[in-house]
Amino acid sequence: MSIGFLRQAINALQLQSHGRTSHRVNQWFKWLSPGLSVKRWFFVSVGGFLLASLGLAIWIKLTPIFWILEFLRGLLGFLTDILPNYISGPLVLLCGILLLLWGQSRTVGSITEVLRPQGDEEELIDVLLAHRRLYRGPKIVVIGGGTGLSTLLRGLKTYSANITAIVTVADDGGSSGRLRQEFGVLPPGDIRNCLAALADEEKLLTELFQYRFRAGDGLTGHSFGNLFLTAMTDITGDLERAVAASSKVLAVRGQVLPATLSDVRLWAKLEDGRRIEGESSIPKAGGKIVQIGCIPENPPALPAAIKAIKEADYIIIGPGSLYTSLIPNLLVPEIADAIAAQNIPRIYICNIMTQPGETEGYTVGEHIQAIDKACGDRRLFDAVLVHKKTPSAQALIRYAQQNSHPVFLDRETVIKLGRRIVPSNILYEDETGFVRHDPQKLAKVLLKWYNGAQHGK
CATH class of the missing domain: 1.10.3350 (HP0242-like fold)
Incomplete structure (x- = not known):
């Protein structure tokens, strides 16, 4: 034995x-x-x-x-x-x-x-092999804001390191809004989320940047990431330099750019005639938005953002809140002009669910029409990516209680608008019924469509 x-x-x-x-x-x-x-x-x-x-x-x-x-x-x-x-x-x-x-x-x-x-x-x-592969990836420009943009970036960074995220600076609520009022800085919240999403040590940095102080005179409610970017803005002189310096410190894969350095404030005109000012106030107003704009009108774009769009191989718009995350970037005329002038694959990622106070009852076609209208009835993208699988009954019940429902695909309207439909199963649903895009599935579909669009030229 x-x-x-x-x-x-x-x-x-x-x-x-x-x-x-x-x-x-x-x-x-x-x-x-x-x-x-x-x-x-x-x-x-x-x-x-x-x-x-x-x-x-x-x-x-x-x-x-x-x-x-x-x-x-x-x-x-x-x-x-x-x-x-x-x-x-x-x-x-x-x-x-x-x-x-x-x-x-x-x-x-x-x-x-x-x-x-x-x-x-x-x-x-x-x-070294991964580094070579990533830095030979396509030059991707992603335009948006909110959690939708950071979710997308988490998936895209596994395919390319040549990513530029152009982020709205119209936020005026929460910690960002308080810092904007007290220090006169541009709101850092959406930029903070994107930096954490593109960082190599994403999990640790996300936890650190999202950490909110629960005590302390004047600190309660602030996130560490917002305070970090505010301090960097004060040290470097403006938000663009602060983000660039932070990207080096955090080993960010790609770059994050504010759409403009102007102190932009959103306004919306509702169907009942009311005019609501402030990004955080618009969804709370409880009316149908018929017009969206900003103060000052026609803010100048960040030159680096325009340069990134002109050099891009691929432009992605969304996902995110239609009127308070996506359209604010396009209210910067130079950005909309630069996108419209590009003859490259351009795609819009439609939200999975409607958003109370912004897109209640909206179809996919109405999302597209709202973007076209805000940009002077121009076509800034060639295709729209939509989720084709219905969320679970648990998720539908949860969202229905908030007057939110799956975005209906009105196929004929979308085709009449001259957009190609890209249907895919890109949904992630947690045990509580919370629905969002799956970063890896979404990125895989986007890169597959990009490669097909390239070969189809």
């Missing part, structure tokens, strides 16, 4: 050793993958070594080199006397290659120990 157990242990050790060896060989061969720019520099290094050796030999008049060569010739002659050259040659060649690979792997291992965070089991080569 002890002998059988010993045999099992030896077999297990052999399998484990074989697995480690196979994994290590696979990792070595990954360094030969195209696009890493490693092979060329390796051969340059070898050429430099050989050239330096030749220079040294010439400098010292070949005397030591001569004796080394004589020694090697004698050694190789001795080996060929014992073993034929067709055996000894490949054997020595193999030994040299193995020594070279061993030395290179140890060098890479030493570099990895310095660069890789403690406890991170991911190989350096895998990190």
